[in-house]
Structure formats: structure tokens, C-alpha cells
Amino acid sequence: MTTTPIRPQSASPTTVPDSLGRFGQFGGKYVPETLMPALAELEAAFWKYRDDADFQAELNGLLKDYVGRPSPLYFAERLTQHYAKPDGTGAQIYLKREDLNHTGAHKINNAIAQAILAKRMGKKRIIAETGAGQHGVATATACARFGLECIIYMGVHDMERQALNVFRMRLMGAEVRGVSAGTGTLKDATSQAIRDWVTNVETTHYILGSVAGPHPYPMMVRDFHAIIGTETRQQCQDLWGGLPDILMACVGGGSNAMGLFHEFIPEPSVRLIGVEAAGFGTDTDKHAATLTKGRVGVLHGAMSYLIQDEDGQVIEPHSISAGLDYPGVGPEHSYMHDNGRAEYYSVTDDEALDAFQQVSRLEGIIPALETAHAFAYLDYLCPTVEGSPKLVINCSGRGDKDVQTVAKVLGDKLG
Amino acid sequence: MTSVSERFAQLRDREECALIPFITAGDPSLKATGAALKALDQNGADFIELGVPYADPLADGPTIQAAATRSLTRGTKLDDVLKLVSEVSPDISAPIILFTYYNPILNRGVETFLKDIKTAGAAGLVVPDLPLEEADSLLKPAAEIGIEVTLLIAPTSPVERMEAIAEQSQGFIYLVSVTGVTGMRTQMQTRVGDVLKQVREVTDKPVGIGFGISGPEQAKQVKGWGADGAIVGSACVKLLADGDEAEAVKNLGAFCKSLKAVLTA
Numbered sequence: 001m002t003t004t005p006i007r008p009q010s011a012s013p014t015t016v017p018d019s020l021g022r023f024g025q026f027g028g029k030y031v032p033e034t035l036m037p038a039l040a041e042l043e044a045a046f047w048k049y050r051d052d053a054d055f056q057a058e059l060n061g062l063l064k065d066y067v068g069r070p071s072p073l074y075f076a077e078r079l080t081q082h083y084a085k086p087d088g089t090g091a092q093i094y095l096k097r098e099d100l101n102h103t104g105a106h107k108i109n110n111a112i113a114q115a116i117l118a119k120r121m122g123k124k125r126i127i128a129e130t131g132a133g134q135h136g137v138a139t140a141t142a143c144a145r146f147g148l149e150c151i152i153y154m155g156v157h158d159m160e161r162q163a164l165n166v167f168r169m170r171l172m173g174a175e176v177r178g179v180s181a182g183t184g185t186l187k188d189a190t191s192q193a194i195r196d197w198v199t200n201v202e203t204t205h206y207i208l209g210s211v212a213g214p215h216p217y218p219m220m221v222r223d224f225h226a227i228i229g230t231e232t233r234q235q236c237q238d239l240w241g242g243l244p245d246i247l248m249a250c251v252g253g254g255s256n257a258m259g260l261f262h263e264f265i266p267e268p269s270v271r272l273i274g275v276e277a278a279g280f281g282t283d284t285d286k287h288a289a290t291l292t293k294g295r296v297g298v299l300h301g302a303m304s305y306l307i308q309d310e311d312g313q314v315i316e317p318h319s320i321s322a323g324l325d326y327p328g329v330g331p332e333h334s335y336m337h338d339n340g341r342a343e344y345y346s347v348t349d350d351e352a353l354d355a356f357q358q359v360s361r362l363e364g365i366i367p368a369l370e371t372a373h374a375f376a377y378l379d380y381l382c383p384t385v386e387g388s389p390k391l392v393i394n395c396s397g398r399g400d401k402d403v404q405t406v407a408k409v410l411g412d413k414l415g
Numbered sequence: 416m417t418s419v420s421e422r423f424a425q426l427r428d429r430e431e432c433a434l435i436p437f438i439t440a441g442d443p444s445l446k447a448t449g450a451a452l453k454a455l456d457q458n459g460a461d462f463i464e465l466g467v468p469y470a471d472p473l474a475d476g477p478t479i480q481a482a483a484t485r486s487l488t489r490g491t492k493l494d495d496v497l498k499l500v501s502e503v504s505p506d507i508s509a510p511i512i513l514f515t516y517y518n519p520i521l522n523r524g525v526e527t528f529l530k531d532i533k534t535a536g537a538a539g540l541v542v543p544d545l546p547l548e549e550a551d552s553l554l555k556p557a558a559e560i561g562i563e564v565t566l567l568i569a570p571t572s573p574v575e576r577m578e579a580i581a582e583q584s585q586g587f588i589y590l591v592s593v594t595g596v597t598g599m600r601t602q603m604q605t606r607v608g609d610v611l612k613q614v615r616e617v618t619d620k621p622v623g624i625g626f627g628i629s630g631p632e633q634a635k636q637v638k639g640w641g642a643d644g645a646i647v648g649s650a651c652v653k654l655l656a657d658g659d660e661a662e663a664v665k666n667l668g669a670f671c672k673s674l675k676a677v678l679t680a
Contacts, residue, residue, distance in 0.1 A: 020548055030517055030544045032474045034569035034594050181480065194473050199595035201571060298518045311492050312522025313470040
């Protein structure tokens, strides 16, 4: 540990983040001193293994044979027809099928990669936070696969609405610790995971599940999910010999969106659209639309947009989707929001619920409630597009876990 | 008003180990906090750390988390805390060191925040989620405005980091005694003594040890290692939250006195 550098290795000067983990003014490392050496150690390990042939071979082998990559790029014909204009033009809607990954969401890409990294760093105890439970399940899966001790922090409210995922984690040998502080959701689970890490940092690796948190997490988690975008580029090339015109994904912390977007950031012709959770509406105080309604602040180790009150206290967010129920957002999204590279909008719980049902009926695909937010924005986007642009939606997760929640909300409507 | 470093210099001349109790503003009430500040001052506190309640206290264990939550639930605002400091600080001799997370500072604007706390009568500032790499934005304006910002060193900090932190830290150096969050522990990690020795090799600045000191026994240990100060947080917060307010303030005063007795013995 004593060889850990004070200033970490410099990233390429032309890319974000910089060597201090800054995306413009966003990002950085706002954590207790106890964690600083661990973050430096993690960053050094990440740089060391990112281009290491053995590491890449192990990771790529597992992504292929265990996760089931590449995930398909599927033409959603009936959804496309649904949104077609009278003259037959309209968005050509393709789905990047991350829902078909092992464990049912994109989260496994990052969990597997970080588990391999932890193993190589000699850390045998793994902790993680989870909201919807997808990252918890992915982490529990990776830990089972590598024989690592696994502790998952989850808000007690989320444990209730995602009971199925709690059972799945326990089935794979993880210990799920309920967090009752605050509203018992993702923010509180994340804080508790960070406290555990502060306490057990010398033996423990924290598999953070989004492009949030202190540097190097936003960069590292983005890079471990970037395969979503690189595959998409190749698949678009194979299908129509060009780039997609529009990419769309839901944004809570923002990992699935960053994974899809990253590859296309240098392509100015590609529109990037992130869809946040407006909960009961952005004109109420029950929402999770951080970029739409937040102000710059610091949460969980990074400077980014944040839903906070006039005194700088974090406001408990609300979304029907546990995975989007987060008052912050990854710093690179804040950066792209401010520099205009990406556009961010929000849809309400009700709109997401409608989309959840519509995609189920039209495509036979039950999307996660998180993912349903991206689909819901089609109602707004499709009437405004010109011609027949190629639109790729990141179908980031499957909705099996949400069926109970949705049935409860719809009540009699489902019979 | 005495600055943090001036007060440490006086204590050094007397070869005394400083007692630095911590309480959370607004728990159990702002009135009780005011009374507690005076009680601590009268019972041997050399400095008082006053915690600004925050909704997401990453570095705090259950006791201080709960106190902050109770305080916020009661509606405590930063302005209330500053008003309290301005009312009490003229009547006490112990310099007040505010303990706050970074977001409330950022939210008010760094310079405005510093000027406001200076006007209220605070002498120092500890920001547990602002490590050296992020501290520049605070250190420079604080030096101009006259607030001493104390940085933290952890048991995991490599020696070269310790040196860099010690060089920038103002008033004193806050040595975190455990790899962990705040909270009472029955035993101190013995390696703290070794860490303190390492810190001594890189700096002459005073060193206060905190996190996990729950009573006179550990305070004595801290003094034995040769620290310049002992910071006692969760134990004070717990005493003050317990039972009738006036009684709790009295108990806190007695506890403070017992700690100072050990540190001056």
C-alpha cells in the first residue's frame, strides 16, 4: 500500500475523465480519507488489467459462454408499425437485447468484470448495493461463479418490492442486508455499502453497480459496459452498413445508457437520448429526474447533478422503478447534459406502466420497469422524427422481477 | 476569538492533551445544543466540534447518523446552526470547529459559507468527505477568510500521503483511529500508536485522534500514545440524546469533566 501514488496515473489527455476523475466540473473523489488509497489501488489495477491479454481473455470468454454475448440487435417490427406515420415513414425501432443476458439485465457485464478484477487484486470479500436487485443478482452470480464472499446492501423498501430478486441472491449464497435508514431505497443502500467499505477496505472490494460514485468507478463501470455500444456499432454495420441515428436508454445512475452511448460519443450524427424517471411528475416533489430538476451537488463520492433542497440536503426521490429511484446521476451524464452532447427527458410512473404493457403486448417482451421508461419516451419522440431514422433502444433488462409490482398497481385491470 | 492553532500552542506549552468533544447541532434540540456547548466549555473542553446535521453522513456510524436524522426531522437548517453559534460563541472560550459534509458547503457557495461561519464565530472546519485532492477549492478561500480547515489522516494513508495532508492541514491534524465510521468501540486499534509515530515523523503540527473513543479509558490510551488531542463524538451524542434534556446536559458536563481529568493527569 505504501507504494500507492498520491496522484493517480494519468488518463489520455484528450478523453474524459482526467487524471483526477473529472468530467469537466463533475466527478472527482469526495470520500473519507480511509478510502483514498483503495481507490488509487483500484485505479492502478484497472489500468493494469484493462489491456492485459490474460484478463481480457478470461473476461471475453465468460461474456461469451456464461453471459451469452453478443446480445442480439432485434428489429421491433410491431412497435415500429405502431409508431409509423400515415405515409409509412417513422422511426425504425431496434432493441439491443441486454435483457437476454444471463441474470436478465446489462448489470452482469460490469459485475463479472469487477469480480475478475477483485480476484486478481486478492480481495475475497465482495460488497455491493442494489436498488431493483438486478445489480445485486449480477454480483451474487459473479461471486458464486468465483467463490467469493458476497454481501449485498438493499433498502428494506426495495427488498419488499423486489422480493424475487432477494430470494435469487440468497439462493446463490449472498447475504442480503436490509438498510432501513432514509426511505430504505438505493441511496441508503449505497451509503451503507460505502460505510462497510470504509470499515473493511483492506479485505474487501466494492462492486459499485453504476457509472456513479468516486473515480475510478464512473470510468471503469462505463468501460466494462462499453461492449454494449461496440457490439451495436458492428450489428448496425452488418444490418444496414451504417451508424444508428438515435440511441435511447433509461437513466437512473446511468450505466446502461453510458454503455450504449460511449462508443458513439465521437459520432456527431448520432443523437443520444437519456430518459429519467419523473415519478408522479416533475412538478411534484415525488420524482427521480435528477438532470431535469436537480442542481449541482456531491453525493456518494462524486460531483454531479443532485436532487436536493434549498439547504443542500439530499431529497428522497421517488420512482415506481427501484433501479431509477436514485437522487443522483453518473457524472459523465451531467457532463454530457451541460455540453449538449446528450439530451435528457423524463417520463412518469404512469407513462412507464403504459409502455411496460404496450411492449409486452406488441413484442412479447416484458421489459424491466426501468427499461419501460425508455420505451415510454417513444410517444414523445416518434411524432417529431423526420423520415425513417434508425433508432436503437437499450432493452436493458427483463421485467419478470417487476410483475408483482405492476400487478399490484394495475389491480383489477389485469383481472 | 482564539484560533485553533493558537489554542493548541497554549496547550502544548502546558503539556496538556486537548479534549475535543463532538455534538450534533439540533439533537435533542437547538436549545439543548446551546446549553451543551456551554456545559462542555465549563467542564474542560478545549475545543468543541459541532456537527451540522446532514441527510447522507457517509463517514458516520449509527449513533451520529441517528442524531442527524432526528435533528433534520425536527427541521434544523444550516441558518439555525449558525444562529446558535453566533449566540453562544461569545460566551465560551473553547474554539468551535464545525464538522460538516461538503454538499451543504457547496450548496451555499464555498466563500459565502466560510464568511457566514466566520461571522457566526466558528474557528475551524472539518469536512470528512473532502480528501486532499478535492480540498483546494476550500483551503484557499478559508485561509483568506480566517477559518482553519483541518484535514484527516486514516490508518490506511500511505506515508507520502500523510506528509502531503499534514502540510495542507490547518489548526491540527485529525487522525482517524480506525478503518471505519464514527462510533464507540470497546477497544482502540493498537496500531493507532504506530500510525501516530509515522505522522510525527512527517509533521510538527498537533495531532488529534478521533473515531471510536468511548470513555476515559480510551482517552487515557490516546494521551499515552502522545497525541495532542482526543476527539470524543458518539459517546457525547448518545449521552445528550438520553432522557430529560436538562439532566442530559448535566450528565454530558460530568462526562466531559471525567475525560479532561484523565487527559490532564
